[in-house]
Amino acid sequence: xxxxxxxxxxxxxxxxxxxxxxxxxxxxxxxxxxxxxxxxxxxxxxxxxxxxxxxxxxxxxxxxxxxxxxxxxxxxxxxxxxxxxxxxxxxxxxxxxxxxxxxxxxxxxxxxxxxxxxxxxxxxxxxxxxxxxxxxxxxxxxxxxxxxxxxxxxxxxxxxxxxxxxxxxxxxxxxxxxxxxxxxxxxxxxxxxxxxxxxxxxxxxxxxxxxxxxxxxxxxxxxxxxxxxxxxxxxxxxxxxxxxxxxxxxxxxxxxxxxxxxxxxxxxxxxxxxxxxxxxxxxxxxxxxxxxxxxxxxxxxxxxxxxxxxxxxxxxxxxxxxxxxxxxxxxxxxxxxxxxxxxxxxxxxxxxxxxxxxxxxxxxxxxx
Ligand SMILES: *Cc1c(COP(=O)(O)O)cnc(C)c1O
Numbered sequence: 001x002x003x004x005x006x007x008x009x010x011x012x013x014x015x016x017x018x019x020x021x022x023x024x025x026x027x028x029x030x031x032x033x034x035x036x037x038x039x040x041x042x043x044x045x046x047x048x049x050x051x052x053x054x055x056x057x058x059x060x061x062x063x064x065x066x067x068x069x070x071x072x073x074x075x076x077x078x079x080x081x082x083x084x085x086x087x088x089x090x091x092x093x094x095x096x097x098x099x100x101x102x103x104x105x106x107x108x109x110x111x112x113x114x115x116x117x118x119x120x121x122x123x124x125x126x127x128x129x130x131x132x133x134x135x136x137x138x139x140x141x142x143x144x145x146x147x148x149x150x151x152x153x154x155x156x157x158x159x160x161x162x163x164x165x166x167x168x169x170x171x172x173x174x175x176x177x178x179x180x181x182x183x184x185x186x187x188x189x190x191x192x193x194x195x196x197x198x199x200x201x202x203x204x205x206x207x208x209x210x211x212x213x214x215x216x217x218x219x220x221x222x223x224x225x226x227x228x229x230x231x232x233x234x235x236x237x238x239x240x241x242x243x244x245x246x247x248x249x250x251x252x253x254x255x256x257x258x259x260x261x262x263x264x265x266x267x268x269x270x271x272x273x274x275x276x277x278x279x280x281x282x283x284x285x286x287x288x289x290x291x292x293x294x295x296x297x298x299x300x301x302x303x304x305x306x307x308x309x310x311x312x313x314x315x316x317x318x319x320x321x322x323x324x325x326x327x328x329x330x331x332x333x334x335x336x337x338x339x340x341x342x343x344x345x346x347x348x349x350x351x352x353x354x355x356x357x358x359x360x361x362x363x364x365x366x367x368x
Pocket of ligand 1: 038040086167206207208209223224225226227233
């Protein structure tokens, strides 16, 4: 068995800015609206600053995040684009929003009142319409009240309304008819806000799937997250995976027929074979429940994962091939023979979003 000593290449997610640029190009081909790069959830696991910088270099003019706090690394990296934070799960930090020039989305009367109470300096607001998700945004019936409070907040110099936002529940169907009720709601929201004396407004509804499949949803701005890293929820456009997840073989061995692998002896080698241990497991985002076929690439070949996925390691069956310790395996990547994130999602019975957002903090992020 060939062996090497010393340190090995660390498990790494290599982020390719040119893939992000290519994906922005495909969005650009589908819309004339401005493009917001959504970098919530740590830039869909890839690192928010790297993804935001690549997207801005390729033409995105807005950035989107979940919580105002997430703007700190973006501003520290020198990004000056307008940023919108929606949801704000711990409540809106009004002082930080004003300081970092972050717009906030507000989707209820309570939230708006609280912001107006808290804001010592002017905070820019995008009012959120419930366009069919029942998960964020005010239903149309509340908009008179919402706008009355917003006008009051503006007259006190606490807030201004600069945008109207919705979110599409059915855009992954790639069927404009499914989006039509939400588009109508957005127009009603926009008209109500303009009638209340606010404007100019940024009106925005579509995320990746809507951006790629339905121009009627584009308004002034499309909010693209998944698409930046190579995920098209509508499965209509081939995007490029922005991440390549690699990890070295930490141990390699030859075993006899009948040898059990991993917890519960779930796999027993049917014949003599070579096994390689790779030091990434479910704590690093490898899904624990995998259907047969789940594999990683080593060199030009794919090798199946055998036995249970452990917290910190997986074992692959490399058959005839004795793999040297330190040889780098590719867990996923955009091009063959590496599995794609879409294949991983299929093996795990999930969507590629959960594969990329699940990549753990032990995995180094590196921009190639
Ligand atoms: C996550 C999110 C987006 C981006 O959606 P993708 O499908 O990942 O492009 C856009 N808008 C809102 C409100 C979101 O929560």
